[in-house]
Amino acid sequence: MKHRTFFWFILPTLSAMILFIALPIVSVFVQSLFVEHEQVLVVSESCGPFGCTETTSIDAEATAALRAESPLGRFNGLGTYFDRSHLAIAEVGEIWGESTGLASFLSGLMDLKFYKALFFTLTYTFVVTPLVLILGLAVAVGVNNLPKALRGIAIFISLLPFLVATIVGSMILSWMLDGEGIIGATLQILFNDPSLSIKASTPLMWIALMVYGVWHTLPFSFITFYAGLQTVPQDTLEAARVDGASKWQTMMNVVVPHLMPLVSFVTLMLLMDNFRVFEPIISFQAEAHAQSLSTFIVSDLREAGNPLYASAGATSILTIIGVAILLTPVLIRTWRDFNAKSH
Amino acid sequence: MATRAETRLTPLKITSYALVATWLIIAAFPFLWTVWGSFKVQGDFFSKADWTNAIYGVFTQRETGGAFTFAGYYGAWIQEEFWRNVLNTTVIVFFTVVISLTFGTLGGYALARSGFRYAFWILMAALIFRAMPHITLVSGYMLPFFEWNIWGLKGTAIIVLVAINQPFTLWMLHSFFKNIPKDMDESAMVDGCTRFQAFRHVIVPVMWPGVITTGLFSFLLAYNDYAVTSMLLSKPNETMVPAVASFLGSVQVQGNIMFAVAAVVSATAPLFVLILFFQRQIVSGLTAGAVKG
Numbered sequence: 001m002k003h004r005t006f007f008w009f010i011l012p013t014l015s016a017m018i019l020f021i022a023l024p025i026v027s028v029f030v031q032s033l034f035v036e037h038e039q040v041l042v043v044s045e046s047c048g049p050f051g052c053t054e055t056t057s058i059d060a061e062a063t064a065a066l067r068a069e070s071p072l073g074r075f076n077g078l079g080t081y082f083d084r085s086h087l088a089i090a091e092v093g094e095i096w097g098e099s100t101g102l103a104s105f106l107s108g109l110m111d112l113k114f115y116k117a118l119f120f121t122l123t124y125t126f127v128v129t130p131l132v133l134i135l136g137l138a139v140a141v142g143v144n145n146l147p148k149a150l151r152g153i154a155i156f157i158s159l160l161p162f163l164v165a166t167i168v169g170s171m172i173l174s175w176m177l178d179g180e181g182i183i184g185a186t187l188q189i190l191f192n193d194p195s196l197s198i199k200a201s202t203p204l205m206w207i208a209l210m211v212y213g214v215w216h217t218l219p220f221s222f223i224t225f226y227a228g229l230q231t232v233p234q235d236t237l238e239a240a241r242v243d244g245a246s247k248w249q250t251m252m253n254v255v256v257p258h259l260m261p262l263v264s265f266v267t268l269m270l271l272m273d274n275f276r277v278f279e280p281i282i283s284f285q286a287e288a289h290a291q292s293l294s295t296f297i298v299s300d301l302r303e304a305g306n307p308l309y310a311s312a313g314a315t316s317i318l319t320i321i322g323v324a325i326l327l328t329p330v331l332i333r334t335w336r337d338f339n340a341k342s343h
Numbered sequence: 344m345a346t347r348a349e350t351r352l353t354p355l356k357i358t359s360y361a362l363v364a365t366w367l368i369i370a371a372f373p374f375l376w377t378v379w380g381s382f383k384v385q386g387d388f389f390s391k392a393d394w395t396n397a398i399y400g401v402f403t404q405r406e407t408g409g410a411f412t413f414a415g416y417y418g419a420w421i422q423e424e425f426w427r428n429v430l431n432t433t434v435i436v437f438f439t440v441v442i443s444l445t446f447g448t449l450g451g452y453a454l455a456r457s458g459f460r461y462a463f464w465i466l467m468a469a470l471i472f473r474a475m476p477h478i479t480l481v482s483g484y485m486l487p488f489f490e491w492n493i494w495g496l497k498g499t500a501i502i503v504l505v506a507i508n509q510p511f512t513l514w515m516l517h518s519f520f521k522n523i524p525k526d527m528d529e530s531a532m533v534d535g536c537t538r539f540q541a542f543r544h545v546i547v548p549v550m551w552p553g554v555i556t557t558g559l560f561s562f563l564l565a566y567n568d569y570a571v572t573s574m575l576l577s578k579p580n581e582t583m584v585p586a587v588a589s590f591l592g593s594v595q596v597q598g599n600i601m602f603a604v605a606a607v608v609s610a611t612a613p614l615f616v617l618i619l620f621f622q623r624q625i626v627s628g629l630t631a632g633a634v635k636g
């Protein structure tokens with residue numbers, strides 16, 4: 001294909017991606033370097049019979065004019081990144097100095113909201129991802145053993161939790177977990193504790209969010225592994241059986257190695273999606289118990305009347321750096337594969 | 344052929360069947376429960392005293408005279424004007440799917456037929472773009488969109504969703520077009536067609552299976568999106584998913600939580616139909632990227 005034709009074919013999709021994905025990232029970065037204007041203060045002196053008093057008041061007109069003139073705010077460099085609600089370098093140093101050991105350092109760190117959000121995001125990512133991988137594989141093997149007629153139904157049912165909108169799916173679950181909902185009420189009876197409320201306890205809320213995460217993404221790994229199981233070479237299986245391998249041994253030594261490329265694909269997808277966890281927290285109305293990096297951005301943007309673009313921008317850039325760190329191993333591998341092919 | 348050893352029930356097999364059965368119940372139960380409960384009154388749906396109330400509808404019988412009530416649906420669709428959100432969703436999803444498939448087929452075809460190195464780099468860039476959390480992109484849109492006065496419009500949301508959709512669409516269609524033999528369009532070009540004519544008359548007639556599969560996923564992305572639609576659409580232009588989320592806050596206060604339940608069921612029903620008809624395509628689309636590596 002000639003360069004010229006290629007250009008015209010690729011133009012619409014490329015311009016869409018540059019305008020609405022690449023440029024916004026640049027825009028986010030620029031936003032993060034600025035900070036909102038301070039309100040313009042006017043000092044007026046009013047003199048009376050008993051001397052003069054100075055009063056300071058906010059000049060609303062001038063503030064609005066300043067904001068309209070340069071909506072980005074004033075330049076702040078990397079200041080926002082290091083302030084109290086983000087990396088909080090000064091505070092971390094202080095906590096480090098005061099802490100007596102790793103445990104007390106970590107608990108001090110949890111008082112800073114950025115680290116708290118990061119901690120939840122990472123916990124969520126690294127609990128949900130392995131669980132989904134293992135359970136997905138187990139279900140895939142189980143379904144693969146089912147009679148043909150039942151497999152279609154099993155896949156049909158499994159697709160529902162995956163395809164339903166995250167916000168809707170987690171809402172359904174949150175109603176069931178409610179103190180008066182079916183699961184919540186059953187738990188109260190089981191533990192004989194009528195005041196038991198999932199929505200009031202931070203650890204229970206974290207568990208509920210992770211259970212939701214597993215429920216929602218398990219079908220993806222299940223279906224991918226199921227498709228992979230269809231391509232396991234039959235003669236290798238036959239050879240393993242002839243050699244006297246048990247079912248379990250065959251599984252571990254033949255099937256799992258065959259699925260390894262799929263495992264890394266699914267892991268990549270899961271890491272990417274879990275790291276941006278956001279909607280379940282909104283649906284469960286769990287912002288008081290769990291903040292992720294994404295809900296952090298949203299709450300800055302929703303700041304009534306005067307969105308905190310700088311703060312949202314800084315968190316966004318930090319999130320993107322997090323995603324980049326998670327993706328690096330995969331990108332390096334793709335790059336090596338590409339080079340190996342081209343030489 | 345199944346030998347006796349294969350059909351015999353071993354403990355391992357029983358465990359694996361039990362696991363599948365458990366999973367299927369866990370997967371299906373929340374939906375069955377919510378659909379059934381959406382035809383009841385709140386006292387039954389949240390029946391703390393006796394969970395069987397939700398099944399038989401004791402309070403529903405007492406309050407409305409029948410075992411089923413459409414009060415939730417009436418409240419959501421008419422009183423809270425959920426039909427507006429349904430309409431908005433239809434418009435936004437339709438245009439998002441059509442535009443992103445048009446852009447995606449052209450681009451995916453070009454990438455599949457170009458052997459140049461920059462094609463690889465475009466695909467890599469798309470992969471990185473695919474990984475960007477949508478909410479970080481949204482925080483980049485807000486300020487410029489407010490400045491240009493295009494915040495809140497349906498068109499803005501459509502073009503943003505199209506762009507967010509492009510990386511995935513490109514990858515899917517690129518690998519699909521790779522499987523269509525090169526000879527087909529090249530022989531048409533030997534016969535005197537331009538590249539575009541060859542695409543139009545030779546490739547377009549055979550590309551529908553791949554386009555439908557990709558289209559399903561574009562549909563799902565646009566239909567299920569919350570990050571973009573909740574932040575970039577004004578109240579009258581809101582789609583179903585953010586509307587359901589904002590319902591949650593408002594109707595809970597008024598004691599009309601059944602409105603939200605009915606809205607949730609209404610928003611899920613189309614997906615159910617979609618899976619019913621396109622299960623095979625969805626499964627093949629999910630695994631296309633993976634199995635080919």
